[in-house]
Amino acid sequence: MSAQSTLAPDEAAPRSRSAVAGLARKLAASPEAGVIIACVLVFVGIAANAETYTAVGNLQVMGRDLSQVGILAIGESLVILTGGIDLSVGALAGLAGILAAWMNVNEGMPAPLAILFTLVICGGVGLWHGIMVTRLNVPPFVITLVTYTVAQGMALAITSGSPINNLSPMFSNLSQYYIGEVPVPALFFVGAAVIAWFVLERTYVGRQIYAVGGNKEAARLAGIPTARRITSTYVASAALAGVVGIMVIGRMNVADPSVGAGWELTAIAAAVVGGMSLSGGEGRIAGIAAGAILLEFITNGLLALKVSPYDQQVVQGAVLGVAILLDRARARYFGKSSSY
Numbered sequence: 001m002s003a004q005s006t007l008a009p010d011e012a013a014p015r016s017r018s019a020v021a022g023l024a025r026k027l028a029a030s031p032e033a034g035v036i037i038a039c040v041l042v043f044v045g046i047a048a049n050a051e052t053y054t055a056v057g058n059l060q061v062m063g064r065d066l067s068q069v070g071i072l073a074i075g076e077s078l079v080i081l082t083g084g085i086d087l088s089v090g091a092l093a094g095l096a097g098i099l100a101a102w103m104n105v106n107e108g109m110p111a112p113l114a115i116l117f118t119l120v121i122c123g124g125v126g127l128w129h130g131i132m133v134t135r136l137n138v139p140p141f142v143i144t145l146v147t148y149t150v151a152q153g154m155a156l157a158i159t160s161g162s163p164i165n166n167l168s169p170m171f172s173n174l175s176q177y178y179i180g181e182v183p184v185p186a187l188f189f190v191g192a193a194v195i196a197w198f199v200l201e202r203t204y205v206g207r208q209i210y211a212v213g214g215n216k217e218a219a220r221l222a223g224i225p226t227a228r229r230i231t232s233t234y235v236a237s238a239a240l241a242g243v244v245g246i247m248v249i250g251r252m253n254v255a256d257p258s259v260g261a262g263w264e265l266t267a268i269a270a271a272v273v274g275g276m277s278l279s280g281g282e283g284r285i286a287g288i289a290a291g292a293i294l295l296e297f298i299t300n301g302l303l304a305l306k307v308s309p310y311d312q313q314v315v316q317g318a319v320l321g322v323a324i325l326l327d328r329a330r331a332r333y334f335g336k337s338s339s340y
Contacts, residue, residue, distance in 0.1 A: 032287035035274055039294045046301035053304040060183050062300050064175070064251060067185035068093075068244050070292035072263055073270035074196050075240035077288045078233040080271055081200075081213045083280030084133060084140035086234065087264050088125070088147035089241040094260025095151040096122050096245030100171070101164040101255030111168035119242045126238030130231025148264070155257040164255040175250030185247050189289075192240065197285040209233065213280030262313065269319060270295050295319065 047053045072089050079086045096118050103114040125147060132138040177184045200206035211219040212226050220226045244263075249255045274291025276283030298319065299312055 032275055032284055032290060035287055035290040035294055039290055039297060042294060042297045042301065046297065046304060050301065050304035053301060056181060058300070058304070060178075060181070062296050063183045063186035065300065066292060066296045067183070067189040067247060068263070069266050069270055069296055070189040070289060071192050071240050071244050072267035073274070073288050073292045074192050074285065075237035076264070076267040077271040077274070077276050077283060077285070078196065078209070079140070079237045080268075080276050080278060081209050081280055081283060082230045082233050083213050083216065084230065084233070085144065085268070085278070086129070086237045087141065087144040088129075088151060089237060089244075089267055090260040090263030090265075091148045091151035091155075092122060092125060092238055092241040092260075093245035093248065093263060094257065095155045096242040097249040097255045097259060098155045098158055098164065098245075098257055100246050101167055101249055102158055104168050104171075105164050105166055111170035114168075115246055118246060119239055122238045122242030122245075123235050126235035127231060129234040129238065130227075133234070134227035134230050152261070155260075159255070159257045161257060163257070167249060167253060167255065171246065171250035172253050173250070175247045185251070188243070188247065189292075192243075193285055193289045200285060205229070205232075210281055213282070215281070265313075265317070266295060269317075273319060 052058055072093065076086055076089055099121060100111075100114045100118040103109040103117060104111050109117070129140070129143055129147065132143045133140050175185055179187060200209065208219065208224045209229050209232075211222070211224055212229050216226055245260070248259055252259075270292040271283070271288055272278060272291070273294055274283065274287035274289070276288060276291075298315060302312055302315060303309065
């Protein structure tokens with residue numbers, strides 16, 4: 001008994017240290033844990049220095065902004081999971097708003113029908129991306145950059161550079177209403193995140209998407225329909241961009257052809273900050289959501305701290321660069337050999 005009592009503390013101490021070290025290593029290997037901790041630190045830090053940051057009105061503004069960034073990031077992350085990239089999401093969101101408004105105002109189409117047609121068109125654009133990438137082996141960067149340029153040009157051509165006014169009240173109802181104190185667009189973001197999480201984490205389709213991103217050739221040899229899985233992510237990304245475009249015109253109560261430029265950078269930044277590897281096959285929706293939240297905390301916090309809005313893109317670019325460096329360092333340390 002005495003021998004056991006003297007040895008037990010000596011044995012317990014190394015075990016305790018080993019458990020702590022194992023937990024620390026697990027947290028370091030998990031991008032989601034790091035970005036969630038960063039969200040808490042940033043929020044607390046800015047709230048301590050800006051009185052208006054935690055006001056209900058400002059939190060509601062952040063909820064609306066987050067819905068735009070977060071939904072685009074979720075769609076972008078699905079494409080990135082397969083090893084691709086979608087540079088068109090921002091411009092396509094802008095064009096979607098123009099199309100919905102034009103069909104509603106200029107063609108007299110009821111708002112629900114205009115929204116449905118717009119989402120179908122956006123889904124068709126995503127299908128086109130998938131076909132070009134999987135059937136003709138066009139690099140995703142190239143074909144989505146083409147769409148980016150065309151979408152911006154079409155938005156200007158349809159409107160002649162002038163905003164579209166007198167939209168149906170339904171658009172503003174979707175974007176400006178609340179459930180309790182929560183803006184409806186924020187609930188759209190939560191819904192999109194939950195659906196994406198369920199598909200990726202709880203279905204065979206999700207596992208196959210991860211497999212395609214991890215090793216496309218091995219996935220093909222295993223009988224996974226790689227072309228369909230890749231195409232489905234581009235369709236989802238484009239459709240979610242359409243959802244964002246419709247929410248934006250409802251929030252502004254006008255369809256402006258200048259809207260959407262640069263949003264693709266924010267979406268990619270949120271995905272990478274949230275732990276999505278640009279080489280594909282790695283990342284989780286929880287991390288993507290946290291990455292979008294972190295960027296929104298930073299962007300809104302800069303305004304609350306009265307930093308010039310022109311510096312926001314500089315900060316976003318810097319955050320993206322740091323995220324890529326940290327992801328590469330983490331991947332190298334924990335044995336990932338893939339590269340961007």
